[in-house]
Amino acid sequence: MYRERPSGIAHAVVWSSTVARAEEHRVLPDGCMDLLWSGGRLVVAGPDTAAKVASWRPGLPFVGLRLGSGVGPRVLGVPAHELRDQRVPLDAVWRGADVRRLAERLAQAADPGTVLEEVAQHRLADGPPADPIAARVAERLGQGAEVGAVAREVGLSARQLHRRSLDAFGYGPKTLARILRLNHALELGRTGTPAADAAYAAGYADQAHLSREVRSLTGVTLTTLVA
Incomplete structure (x- = not known):
């Protein structure tokens, strides 16, 4: 079942999904970047130029923070084109110690999506200002x-x-x-x-x-x- 809600971060959406049986899911390009938590791993999904097919295992939950309108690079700290059409572990982008601490929080959280939001909000507050255009x-x-x-x-x-x-x-x-x-x-x-x-x-x-x-x-x- 797929659910989503607007985030407190402008141009962002918190989403979650769990499937009852193995299936392939077509992920369409949307101009966004996603911070993903699943199976104890944190992954960054860069902006896609074409659809990708993802295989989902039954009972394995996915939680994501979808970042649109140029918000993703401010949260992740890298230009979007460096992650175009890629799925990379978050510790390839952030410090390993920071990622491990976040993974521990997420593993214990009743609502991992809210944790992803909070981390993103802190990074936006501490990072460079938004590109006005x-x-x-x-x-x-x-x-x-x-x-x-x-x-x-x-x-x-x-x-x-x-x-x-x-x-x-x-x-x-x-x-x-x-x-x-x-x-x-x-x-x-x-x-x-x-x-x-x-x-x-x-x-x-x-x-x-x-x-x-x-x-x-x-x-x-x-x-x-x-x-």
Whole structure:
């Protein structure tokens, strides 16, 4: 069973999942980074450029803190592009002693998700300030704005926006826009919106364009994902 709730951290979600039988789960790209706790291990999931298939064991709980809109690099202390398309142990990013102490807390916690939140909040408070443009870039690209228009709105050249996007999201603004547009279309599809209408509302040229993008980014059809 999968559950999620909004975090007290802006642009973050706390989630948990446990499956009753072994299954494969398709993890879609979403422009986020995740801090994961499962099986006594802490892992960082970097921003994905395409869907990945994860194998879940029955009865093994997963707890995660999903960090969007450029928050992940501030919590983890590394630019997002350094972890793009990777799953790495947290002790490859943080000091081993800090990770061991956190793992001990999580093993004893009734609500591991709250512990992950608290640790992330402390790191945000002690770390560098937020990039003032990251959330705005994600918001506007998610609304379907053109990359050039977003660059002008935030006062950056195309090259500057690309560099800042790599650090904040793990990839350039064009890739981020594709991923956010895909997720928008899927949200519409899952609420019962017909594919042609979802394509139009999400900013695709037509339904065929949406279908090609879904296949390119996820490896399956829109019907499969919506189902």
